[in-house]
Amino acid sequence: MRNIRLLTAIALTASIAGLSSFSAYAQQYAAVDTTNQPLSNEVCATCHGGEGQGNPVVGGPSLAGLEPWYLRKQLENFRAGIRGSQKDYIPGNEMQASVARLSDAEIDDLVNTIAGWKVIENDHTIEGDLSNGESLYANCAACHGADGEGNEALGAPGLVGRNDWYMFRQIKLFKSGYRGVHPDDTAGKLMRPSTQALKSDQDVNDVLAYINSLDR
Amino acid sequence: MKKFVSRREILGLIAKAGASGAVLQASNALGIVPDSYVDIPKIPPADPSNRPSVVVLGAGVAGLTAALELKKAGYSVVVLEAAGRAGGRNMTVRHGDLIDEVGNPQICDFDDEPHMYFNAGPARIPSSHRNVLHYCKELGVELEFFINENKETYIQDDAMLDGKPIKNREFTTNARGFMAEIMAKNFTNAELDQPFDQWEVEALMRALRRMGDLDEDMLYKGSTRGGYSHGGFLEHGHAHEAVALRDLLKTDLFSMALSQNEGETGPMLFQPVGGMDQIIKGYLRKLPDEVFYNVMVTSVMLQNDGIEVVYEHKGIKYKIEADYCFNSIPTHLMTGIDNNFSADYKEAMAYPRRGEAYKSAFQAKERFWEKDDIFGGISWTNQPIEQIWYPPHGMYKEKGIILSAYNYGGGMHFTQLTQEERIETAIRQGEKVHPNYRNLVEKGITIAWHRMNHMLGCSARWQKSRSGFTQEEERLFQTLRQPAGNRHYTIGDQITKHTAWQESAILSAHWAINDMLARKSGGAMPGQRV
Ligand SMILES: Cc1cc2nc3c(=O)[nH]c(=O)nc-3n(C[C@H](O)[C@H](O)[C@H](O)COP(=O)(O)OP(=O)(O)OC[C@H]3O[C@@H](n4cnc5c(N)ncnc54)[C@H](O)[C@@H]3O)c2cc1C
Numbered sequence: 001m002r003n004i005r006l007l008t009a010i011a012l013t014a015s016i017a018g019l020s021s022f023s024a025y026a027q028q029y030a031a032v033d034t035t036n037q038p039l040s041n042e043v044c045a046t047c048h049g050g051e052g053q054g055n056p057v058v059g060g061p062s063l064a065g066l067e068p069w070y071l072r073k074q075l076e077n078f079r080a081g082i083r084g085s086q087k088d089y090i091p092g093n094e095m096q097a098s099v100a101r102l103s104d105a106e107i108d109d110l111v112n113t114i115a116g117w118k119v120i121e122n123d124h125t126i127e128g129d130l131s132n133g134e135s136l137y138a139n140c141a142a143c144h145g146a147d148g149e150g151n152e153a154l155g156a157p158g159l160v161g162r163n164d165w166y167m168f169r170q171i172k173l174f175k176s177g178y179r180g181v182h183p184d185d186t187a188g189k190l191m192r193p194s195t196q197a198l199k200s201d202q203d204v205n206d207v208l209a210y211i212n213s214l215d216r
Numbered sequence: 217m218k219k220f221v222s223r224r225e226i227l228g229l230i231a232k233a234g235a236s237g238a239v240l241q242a243s244n245a246l247g248i249v250p251d252s253y254v255d256i257p258k259i260p261p262a263d264p265s266n267r268p269s270v271v272v273l274g275a276g277v278a279g280l281t282a283a284l285e286l287k288k289a290g291y292s293v294v295v296l297e298a299a300g301r302a303g304g305r306n307m308t309v310r311h312g313d314l315i316d317e318v319g320n321p322q323i324c325d326f327d328d329e330p331h332m333y334f335n336a337g338p339a340r341i342p343s344s345h346r347n348v349l350h351y352c353k354e355l356g357v358e359l360e361f362f363i364n365e366n367k368e369t370y371i372q373d374d375a376m377l378d379g380k381p382i383k384n385r386e387f388t389t390n391a392r393g394f395m396a397e398i399m400a401k402n403f404t405n406a407e408l409d410q411p412f413d414q415w416e417v418e419a420l421m422r423a424l425r426r427m428g429d430l431d432e433d434m435l436y437k438g439s440t441r442g443g444y445s446h447g448g449f450l451e452h453g454h455a456h457e458a459v460a461l462r463d464l465l466k467t468d469l470f471s472m473a474l475s476q477n478e479g480e481t482g483p484m485l486f487q488p489v490g491g492m493d494q495i496i497k498g499y500l501r502k503l504p505d506e507v508f509y510n511v512m513v514t515s516v517m518l519q520n521d522g523i524e525v526v527y528e529h530k531g532i533k534y535k536i537e538a539d540y541c542f543n544s545i546p547t548h549l550m551t552g553i554d555n556n557f558s559a560d561y562k563e564a565m566a567y568p569r570r571g572e573a574y575k576s577a578f579q580a581k582e583r584f585w586e587k588d589d590i591f592g593g594i595s596w597t598n599q600p601i602e603q604i605w606y607p608p609h610g611m612y613k614e615k616g617i618i619l620s621a622y623n624y625g626g627g628m629h630f631t632q633l634t635q636e637e638r639i640e641t642a643i644r645q646g647e648k649v650h651p652n653y654r655n656l657v658e659k660g661i662t663i664a665w666h667r668m669n670h671m672l673g674c675s676a677r678w679q680k681s682r683s684g685f686t687q688e689e690e691r692l693f694q695t696l697r698q699p700a701g702n703r704h705y706t707i708g709d710q711i712t713k714h715t716a717w718q719e720s721a722i723l724s725a726h727w728a729i730n731d732m733l734a735r736k737s738g739g740a741m742p743g744q745r746v
Contacts, residue, residue, distance in 0.1 A: 043318055043669060045512060045514070045528075045552075046318065046549065046669055046670055046672065047318070047552070047672070048552065049552030049553065049554075050512065050513065050514030050515060050528075050552060050553040050554060051514055051515070051554055053552070053554065054552065055548075055549070055551050055552025056551060056566065057547075057548040057551040057552070057565075057566050057570075058548060058549070058551075058552060058570075058672060060552070087632050090628065090632075093632055094318075094666075094667065097318070097319035097320065097667070098318045098319040099319070100319055101319070120554070
């Protein structure tokens, strides 16, 4: 039988949370010595998965592979309450609270660190009609690109390789006015009208099945 | 002068009282005390030259129980804990401690004294939780009484008595009085159909008269049991005026006041002297080298002949291999951890919902409740804070820690507020129970279990309906209880039928060890153990 072996480090990533949470404590509790306090290690990973691959039950999507400019924008939006501040949408609210106190420097750190994360292939959880999906995707390609690769100039992120369950929910949020309605959310307001092309949940499933079929 | 309550009023209200009787019955059924017995797994001692290895994930009560029993039998044990402390939900907060809520980290600033602590998770041990008590004994954890029900506390409801708090003793005395009167009246009708003899009728009438403090005509007109408004020692005592049944029925707390506090939340429970985490400290004394902190598991992979776990520490990843894995990580977090479990097992992990319990506490500048005859116990209110708990320990010391809110069923209301809003809300609501509360409390702390790092919930919620497990839920539960690949056991109160108790966490570890032993010895029975 094997004895427990501690093998050597197999990967090296900077501790994002070590950076992000420490100064948050320091700011609020300047008077309290936190040197011996355990810090919120990997504070993002608790909700976004151990490898940043997403956790469907908590609702945090995969972060690995997000374009740095888009990631930064979303963190800024959450911090400012442009996204996730409606109290009756709990997952958004939870994410909002988690980053509400980040400083600009911490956001820089996070964007750099997450850029180094290994992209994990996400499970496909949605089934749909590919041919209907393909024709619906005509409403999306102008901004998200013919192959779903995204378009920085328009602020539209790549859609390939994202968690389909997460995209499903985002489309519903855009449709129902939980995203893309804040006066300062220019990018979101650009996105919102196109969801009207998706008339039913089945349409949403179909277009996502098509996006799933595009290669990264 | 006593206020006379008309018979007509009472009779008119029988229907309503009957309805609350039904509620009473229903809630008692939910509070059934499950049977528990101490049967520590008998693990054959391991061959020292060939020790089986076990990696335990999570250093809560379940993980530590598994680690302790396996270590005693000579297994090679390692416990991996993501947080910087052991205990998991068993968490006692004192001066200088971190409350690791994502987005709202707090550091507790209570005075640094042994009695100035707050049990942020479990706080009560019922006498029927024999395994918890067993480990307290084995681990040298000193216990004291916890006073759960105390009639000197208050009941407050905005809909009742203009929102003024009423002492629980006054409330229950009146409620019992009216109910005894109603029963006595109805008995005369019931008699006609039932062959009761005269002695039985008299015995029952005597009991009812005593229960409700009724007068000779079997009418309730108030009772000194509710306390005196003045006098009682050197002068004659004057009872409080009777409060009309109609007034008492205005609060939903009516049925609660008569049905709560049985069994697992009975009047007298236990707590460890000095905080619930004394239990964790006891385990750690026996596991001095086995527990590793700040190591977050990121991958759990079944192998042909064992299990491989990857964890991260300070940004560096490590891999560990073992024969068995006992995993207490909440299932809703496991779904975000890389694994190669079967689709069925993954489906089961994803099923239970996260609970939303919320607790908060203040340091009280003086023990103002003691001046109001309150020593321990709980005041109830219909406001979102729901409960105020008075410490049963530290009597007559200068200060104390008071629980200022406890909402177990739904703490989302508070969870979504900022720290400042949470504190202000607790003060404003507490003021309705204790005038001047605002000036008596300070240094508030809040614990929103739905947001606590590495936890994100208070306990697994398997049942979608109150009427019990559906067949589908039962299937998912049994799937998750069986070991994955005969190597990986999900443990914790999350894989029991009685979540949110430490007793369940312990029993889950025992179950898994016994199952492992049965399979190892080839003694596994066909089918599934249930
Ligand atoms: C508000 C509240 C009140 C309660 N009141 C009572 C009471 O009065 N009496 C009573 O007996 N019980 C009570 N309970 C229930 C009791 O606290 C639990 O049943 C018990 O503590 C559960 O123990 P556990 O070991 O199953 O889980 P936990 O204590 O939750 O342990 C799980 C562990 O896994 C760790 N972990 C998570 N993610 C990772 C990862 N990726 N890698 C490594 N480790 C990880 C966590 O940090 C944690 O330490 C209460 C609970 C709450 C929340």
